[in-house]
Amino acid sequence: MESLDLPHTSHRISRILVIKFRHHGDMLLTTPVIHSLKTAFPDAQIDVLLYEETRAMLSCHPDIHQIYAIDRSWKKQGVRFQISQEWRLMSTLRKQRYDVVLNLADQWRSAIVTRFTGAAVRLGFDFPKRQGRLWRLCHTQLVSTADHNTLHTVEQNLSLLAPLPLTARQDNVAMHYSAADRHAVQALTGPEEYIVVQPTSRWFFKCWSEEKFAATVQALLDDGQKVVLTSGPDSKEKAMVAGIIGRLTSREGVLSLAGKLTLTQLAALIDGARLFIGVDSVPMHMAAALQTPTVALFGPSKLVFWRPWQVKGEIIWAGDYAPLPDPDSVDTQTSERYLDAIPVGDVLAAARRLLV
Numbered sequence: 001m002e003s004l005d006l007p008h009t010s011h012r013i014s015r016i017l018v019i020k021f022r023h024h025g026d027m028l029l030t031t032p033v034i035h036s037l038k039t040a041f042p043d044a045q046i047d048v049l050l051y052e053e054t055r056a057m058l059s060c061h062p063d064i065h066q067i068y069a070i071d072r073s074w075k076k077q078g079v080r081f082q083i084s085q086e087w088r089l090m091s092t093l094r095k096q097r098y099d100v101v102l103n104l105a106d107q108w109r110s111a112i113v114t115r116f117t118g119a120a121v122r123l124g125f126d127f128p129k130r131q132g133r134l135w136r137l138c139h140t141q142l143v144s145t146a147d148h149n150t151l152h153t154v155e156q157n158l159s160l161l162a163p164l165p166l167t168a169r170q171d172n173v174a175m176h177y178s179a180a181d182r183h184a185v186q187a188l189t190g191p192e193e194y195i196v197v198q199p200t201s202r203w204f205f206k207c208w209s210e211e212k213f214a215a216t217v218q219a220l221l222d223d224g225q226k227v228v229l230t231s232g233p234d235s236k237e238k239a240m241v242a243g244i245i246g247r248l249t250s251r252e253g254v255l256s257l258a259g260k261l262t263l264t265q266l267a268a269l270i271d272g273a274r275l276f277i278g279v280d281s282v283p284m285h286m287a288a289a290l291q292t293p294t295v296a297l298f299g300p301s302k303l304v305f306w307r308p309w310q311v312k313g314e315i316i317w318a319g320d321y322a323p324l325p326d327p328d329s330v331d332t333q334t335s336e337r338y339l340d341a342i343p344v345g346d347v348l349a350a351a352r353r354l355l356v
Contacts, residue, residue, distance in 0.1 A: 013041045013099045019049045019114060020104040021070070024263070024282045027057040028175060028289060029153045029309065030104060035170040036161055037102075038063040047096065049113065056263040057282075060176035068093060070109075090116050102160055103139065106130065111138035123160055154309050173289040173309050177264040177271070185268040188257060194226040195351075196270050196287075198278035199244060200237040200258075203332050206280045206299055208339040210240060214247035215344045216277070220351065221253045228273070230266060230283065231258040275354055276313075277347070279339065284308055293354040295347060299338035300324045314350045318342050 016037055020030050027050055037046055045065040048058055052069040059067065068089060074082040094117055103114040103124040111130075114122050115138040124135070126142035136142065141163050148156045158169050199213045217227050229244065231237035241258035245251060261269060267286050270276055276287035277295045287294045288308030296308050299318045307315055318324060322341035 013044050015096055015098045015100075016041065016044050016046045017049060017093065017096070017098045017101045017117060017119070018046065018104065019101065019110045021049075021051055021107055021110055022054075022105065024054050024057050025285045025306075026153070027054045028282070028285050029173060030157055031058070031061065031174045031289075032154050032169070032171045033102065033104070033157050033161065034058075034061065034063050035172065035174065036158065036166060036168075039168070039170050040164070040166045044099075047098075049093070049110075057175075060178055060181075060264060061174070062176065093117050100164070104157055104160060111135055114138050121163075123163060125160060150304065152307065152309060153305050156305075171310075173285070175267045175286045175289040177267040181262070181264045181268040182272075184265055185261075185272065188260075189228060189255065189269070189272070192226050193274050194228045194255075194272075195220060195275045195277065195355075196228050196230060196273040196283075196292075198230045198276070198281060198283040200231040200234075200240050201279050201281040202232065202234070202237075204236070204240075205330060205332065205334050205336055205338060206301065207240070207337060208279060208297055208342065209337050210243040210247060212340065212342075212344050212347075214244045216347050216351070217244060217254065218248050218250070219344075219348050221248070221250060223352075224253075225274075225355075226253045226255070228269065229254065229256045229258055230261065230269065233259040275351060277351060280306060288312070295350045295354065297339050297342060297347065300327050300330050302327050313354055316342055316346060316350060 018033060020027060034046060046063055047066040047068060048064055049068045052071040055067055055069055058064055074085045090113060098117050098119040100121040101114050101117050101119040103110050106127050122140045124139035124142055125145050127145055143160050143162055154171060161169060197217060201207055220227055229241050231241045238259045241256055245256060266283060270287050270292050271290045273292050276292045278284045279297045280301045284296050285308055288311040291312045294308060294311050294313035296315045298315060318339045318341045324338055
């Protein structure tokens with residue numbers, strides 16, 4: 001693909017907007033794009049547009065000048081209120097006079113915002129499901145997704161940079177937090193070394209059973225390790241952690257912070273850990289980004305897309321022990337625990353190897 005006719009001096013590209021409307025983990029995996037842009041254009045102002053609930057994933061990122069957000073709770077206050085808020089946001093973005101807009105999303109909303117900015121360079125993906133004239137009109141150039149089925153999500157995102165005059169791409173994922181986050185976590189954990197165990201996911205079909213997690217935690221406690229259990233704030237996730245603790249024969253050395261931490265505090269907790277053990281979830285991606293030694297448990301997820309990027313540790317896939325359904329055919333509401341095919345002994349062995 002030929003590069004765009006852009007100036008090769010960084011001061012000529014002064015304002016860049018990156019758009020991504022997805023979940024928390026998706027936002028974390030956009031950080032290589034942001035870092036690549038800042039490396040190529042160090043004097044440029046790089047802004048991000050995302051969903052409000054995912055703001056914390058990028059809120060401490062040093063390469064980001066401003067985060068703009070669409071709050072999906074606006075619609076609860078009526079159509080008129082939602083339209084007025086989105087129009088105000090779009091007007092604010094247009095006033096920024098961006099030189100380059102990168103639309104990493106596949107929604108019509110993101111395409112329309114991209115077009116409305118009026119940026120001279122508006123890059124988007126040539127998605128098979130977006131072959132109409134309007135999608136093309138919203139962008140000045142579309143980048144092929146033909147090889148995306150063989151690429152990790154990080155690599156897919158970075159491919160949108162192909163038309164830009166970058167001498168190199170930075171592919172490291174980065175999770176940032178504040179000094180206040182670190183101090184808050186240290187006050188909760190104390191000075192002892194600890195292991196973080198994150199047994200939950202927003203989708204329970206990605207989880208190991210409470211019994212197997214309890215057996216693993218108990219063995220680590222018996223080894224003399226301190227274990228910190230975490231989860232999201234959802235009541236079902238907190239109940240799962242409580243169920244794990246309830247199955248322990250001894251609770252000395254275990255601390256539950258389930259539902260008690262912000263995402264940036266969780267990052268600080270994981271960054272300070274000797275080891276992270278968890279399932280396919282946002283914290284797993286955070287652990288990989290923070291280079292915390294990790295044991296990642298995977299079930300029927302697309303490993304090519306979602307394996308922890310540049311993980312320092314081991315990935316244990318349930319498909320190595322039993323047949324798994326196609327990821328695209330899984331009922332996300334199922335009560336099936338596909339990861340239960342993974343033996344406790346293999347997880348413990350991996351954990352002990354990484355603790356040496």
